[in-house]
Amino acid sequence: MGHATDALDAGGSSDGAGRAIGPPGARVFAAQVLRGQAQVTFLPSVAAGAVFCVALFAAGWQYGLYGLVGTAVGTATARLLGADGERVASGLEGFNACLTALCFAVFLGAGHLSTALLALAGCVVVTVVTSAVANLLGVWGLPTLTLPYCLIASTATIAAPGFQRVWHHGAGLAALTSPASGPTALQPADLAEAFFTAFAEIFFMPQWYVGALLLLGILVASRRAAAVACLGSAVGTATAWALGAPAAQITDGTTGYNSVLVALALCGVFLPARAATLTYALVGAAAATAVGSAMSALFAPSGGHTFTWPFVLTTLVFLAGAKSFPRLTGSPEAD
Incomplete structure (x- = not known):
């Protein structure tokens, strides 16, 4: 990507x-x-x-x-x-x-x-x-x-x-579909599982150890990308919890994987890696969590499978918007 x-x-x-x-x-x-x-x-x-x-x-x-x-x-x-x-x-x-x-x-x-x-x-x-x-x-x-x-x-x-x-x-x-309702309380073990399964769900996998291996792969290639991805996972999890998503839906990674991808895309891939774009990327990561819930409801008649639609839509909107903000794109006008 x-x-x-x-x-x-x-x-x-x-x-x-x-x-x-x-x-x-x-x-x-x-x-x-x-x-x-x-x-x-x-x-x-x-x-x-x-x-x-x-x-x-x-x-x-x-x-x-x-x-x-x-x-x-x-x-x-x-x-x-x-x-x-x-x-x-x-x-x-x-x-x-x-x-x-x-x-x-x-x-x-x-x-x-x-x-x-x-x-x-x-x-x-x-x-x-x-x-x-x-x-x-x-x-x-x-x-x-x-x-x-x-x-x-x-x-x-x-x-x-x-x-x-x-x-x-x-x-x-x-x-393996996420419940629409249920308890929202999270334990420390749940947070750890949610953090890693957010990486695993990028490839549809529900196992936390698969997510840990995927994060290791990112780290092997780029420490910066790994750090941004970790922040994206954390923001996605925190946003889902703050909005009252069921704990089971958070721990299975389905509320966090789009946030990981959005954070990576907006900080260091399509926009330069800097403090401003990191903030912009994390706002996008949070937005993707809400978009994911909306897309799940939209696709509910066919099983509620959102795939990476929340990532795609959120990233395209934020990239299109960034064209008007020189401080994000690194254009000369920012100086």
């Missing part, structure tokens, strides 16, 4: 338009895939991607496999279609496919052949959707974020119950 890039893969070559010439070697392609997984949190880092891969396999070998293969399919599709070489090399053509594959695995059941086939098709389609969204939002200078994946995921989960060969009741983690 980030726009920062590593240097182009060693051994690769490109033409004058930045498109790679010839098929990459296995090691180069593997690096592109791992960067694709890391780009879910804006990091073009092979090391972070490797830790993320371990985290998903720790959640369940099926999820690790879906995430890895999905990213590979999205990356390979982009290459075959002649996508920009720098985007492919930095993983920007893989992260939406990673999330799309995991979405199918979680909500349709990882053990079904129909799920695997749909996931493969979805990873191909989301690559095309990514290009379309990039062309549309590029007019306003805005990034695609996870909007392509959200479009595919929402369409799939809304349509799936109408197809008997696709919809498997109680499949995967689909039954």
Whole structure:
């Protein structure tokens, strides 16, 4: 989801338009895939991607496999279609496919052949959707974020119950929906669990230790990004508690993962890392928590699955607004 890039893969070559010439070697392609997984949190880092891969396999070998293969399919599709070489090399053509594959695995059941086939098709389609969204939002200078994946995921989960060969009741983690009401009191152990599961839920996983591994992956790539992500998780949790969200909904991470992504996006990725943008990012993180509740109510007829819509909508609004504030963008007018 980030726009920062590593240097182009060693051994690769490109033409004058930045498109790679010839098929990459296995090691180069593997690096592109791992960067694709890391780009879910804006990091073009092979090391972070490797830790993320371990985290998903720790959640369940099926999820690790879906995430890895999905990213590979999205990356390979982009290459075959002649996508920009720098985007492919930095993983920007893989992260939406990673999330799309995991979405199918979680909500349709990882053990079904129909799920695997749909996931493969979805990873191909989301690559095309990514290009379309990039062309549309590029007019306003805005990034695609996870909007392509959200479009595919929402369409799939809304349509799936109408197809008997696709919809498997109680499949995967689909039954893990947050309660709309319940006790709001939080214990210290609940706060710790909420902090880590906010990271895990970015990839649909409910285990706190998966979140801890994901945070470790971010830390390996960037201490600044890890600090911002931690603040985003804390703000999301605090905002949800202050608004009276049920404790179970807070501890399962569903009120915090969008806040983590918003904080990362608005401080150091699309806006420069400075005190003003950090404050702006944390306000955005808090807003995403409220947006998440609204989106959950909006999608309630189809199961209430908000995916990363709150992150996408909040970030796009805050980025569009930042264009009018030179102190946030670092424009000369700020001096």
